Amino acid sequence: MAASLARTALLPTYRCLSRINVSPARFMSFSRCLEARWFTKEHEWVNIEGQKGTVGISNYAQEKLGEIVYVEMPEVGATVESDDVVGCLESVKAASDVMSPCGGTVSEINEELKSDPSLINSSPLDKGWLYKLDLAEDVKTDELMDAEAYDEFCQNH
Amino acid sequence: MSSVANRVVSVVNLGRMGFMAAYDVQMRYVRNHLEEMAGKPHVHGENMLLLVEHTPVYTTGTRDKVYSADYEKMLKKTGAEFLRTNRGGLVTFHGPGQLVAYPILNLHHFKPSMKWYVCQLEETLIGTLRRFGITGRRTDQTGVWVDHRKIASIGLHGTRFVTSHGVALNTDVDLSWFSYIEACGLPGVEMTSLSKELDRNVPYQDAVKPFLRTFQEVFDCELEYKMLEEKELKSVSVPAPEHRGPELSAATPTPTDLKEVGLRHMSTLAGAQASFFLPFFKPLLSSSPSSLSKTELSVPKEKEPKKIDDVVPGKERAMW
Numbered sequence: 001m002a003a004s005l006a007r008t009a010l011l012p013t014y015r016c017l018s019r020i021n022v023s024p025a026r027f028m029s030f031s032r033c034l035e036a037r038w039f040t041k042e043h044e045w046v047n048i049e050g051q052k053g054t055v056g057i058s059n060y061a062q063e064k065l066g067e068i069v070y071v072e073m074p075e076v077g078a079t080v081e082s083d084d085v086v087g088c089l090e091s092v093k094a095a096s097d098v099m100s101p102c103g104g105t106v107s108e109i110n111e112e113l114k115s116d117p118s119l120i121n122s123s124p125l126d127k128g129w130l131y132k133l134d135l136a137e138d139v140k141t142d143e144l145m146d147a148e149a150y151d152e153f154c155q156n157h
Numbered sequence: 158m159s160s161v162a163n164r165v166v167s168v169v170n171l172g173r174m175g176f177m178a179a180y181d182v183q184m185r186y187v188r189n190h191l192e193e194m195a196g197k198p199h200v201h202g203e204n205m206l207l208l209v210e211h212t213p214v215y216t217t218g219t220r221d222k223v224y225s226a227d228y229e230k231m232l233k234k235t236g237a238e239f240l241r242t243n244r245g246g247l248v249t250f251h252g253p254g255q256l257v258a259y260p261i262l263n264l265h266h267f268k269p270s271m272k273w274y275v276c277q278l279e280e281t282l283i284g285t286l287r288r289f290g291i292t293g294r295r296t297d298q299t300g301v302w303v304d305h306r307k308i309a310s311i312g313l314h315g316t317r318f319v320t321s322h323g324v325a326l327n328t329d330v331d332l333s334w335f336s337y338i339e340a341c342g343l344p345g346v347e348m349t350s351l352s353k354e355l356d357r358n359v360p361y362q363d364a365v366k367p368f369l370r371t372f373q374e375v376f377d378c379e380l381e382y383k384m385l386e387e388k389e390l391k392s393v394s395v396p397a398p399e400h401r402g403p404e405l406s407a408a409t410p411t412p413t414d415l416k417e418v419g420l421r422h423m424s425t426l427a428g429a430q431a432s433f434f435l436p437f438f439k440p441l442l443s444s445s446p447s448s449l450s451k452t453e454l455s456v457p458k459e460k461e462p463k464k465i466d467d468v469v470p471g472k473e474r475a476m477w
Binding site for chain 1: 218219220243244245246269270271272273274275299300311312313314315316317
């Protein structure tokens with residue numbers, strides 16, 4: 001339900017995005033046209049707002065992992081690159097790597113997950129965010145999917 | 158590629174091998190999967206099932222901060238190694254008389270879900286027990302139980318849905334090794350084995366076929382039996398004599414010796430080769446793993462844990 005609500009909220013942004021993306025001035029106003037929640041093939045998401053991104057895992061991912069019991073996160077201040085292994089989620093005796101959807105410097109981690117890792121299961125797109133980062137200058141979304149494309153990707157998986 | 162072709166799993170029996178040497182073999186196969194998925198040319202990711210009997214070792218998972226340096230010291234006094242790994246789950250023991258299986262699977266060929274994968278592994282272990290006439294069950298604690306006694310453990314790692322680490326089924330392991338730990342973080346848990354349940358000796362070898370047959374059924378795949386190929390030997394073999402450091406004795410076998418002895422025996426020698434990884438895994442390994450420093454072709458089957466004189470019962474146990 002949270003996923004569909006999030007999708008509805010983002011719809012007007014997509015329409016703006018599709019016009020802006022074809023503009024040659026794309027890289028001049030990149031922060032505006034990138035503002036949205038983007039998903040990776042590894043089922044992480046990054047919500048871009050200005051120069052900041054918030055990262056988490058999708059509802060599909062938390063379902064497939066099972067109940068999360070432990071979260072290992074990057075250090076605040078660490079520089080990460082797109083596709084780097086930045087952390088680990090432990091669930092039902094399986095520790096799964098988390099890849100960073102984009103590059104940047106980690107500015108904040110979700111301290112609440114230390115005491116309540118199951119927030120990732122109950123609220124993967126909202127309260128279960130993993131970490132925030134200051135985005136790198138050259139962040140691209142070519143490899144990322146918007147919510148609609150991601151839903152399709154999950155269905156065909 | 159047809160879906161049937163995707164579901165071929167190659168089985169390699171590593172025999173008796175130290176933990177780090179087997180981990181290195183695992184990682185080679187994991188890397189093949191990851192490189193194939195990343196589009197690297199001429200790389201083929203093969204679904205593998207590695208079977209191994211470890212030399213005595215205590216291992217922890219990602220949640221290892223609860224295990225202090227003192228705890229580590231205490232366990233090493235038993236004569237076993239102590240290693241911190243990246244799998245899920247808490248502290249456990251691996252050693253002779255325990256069937257350890259590491260499926261290195263690309264779950265995209267099966268079902269990309271760690272939860273499903275854990276369930277399938279539990280099913281495989283329960284099915285294996287059934288072939289021995291034992292009723293295994295799941296509880297809310299991952300692993301497989303016979304009544305209230307734990308007979309098999311599961312601890313996994315997944316990266317881009319490529320699995321590593323795996324399961325451990327007690328066949329005729331000396332259960333006193335478990336008395337020094339709260340196995341899997343469960344206070345007062347009683348460990349058991351096939352031998353204990355059936356009241357007769359069930360060696361490691363007797364569990365292999367039932368396990369493989371059940372694995373094939375549960376995962377709906379074809380099993381192909383393979384030997385470790387020569388290129389994989391490099392990860393556990395000895396470098397040429399001129400490159401050897403002074404700390405390595407002349408008694409360490411050369412690659413030629415390994416070839417002469419035959420691949421099947423390389424696993425018992427590989428335990429000695431694990432000392433090679435010391436420089437690379439210094440943060441992980443103890444300073445001198447006593448169980449791995451000797452080259453022994455006839456590794457004693459049962460190794461008695463050394464008595465600990467200065468352990469205060471209870472106080473040294475893991476607190477979590």
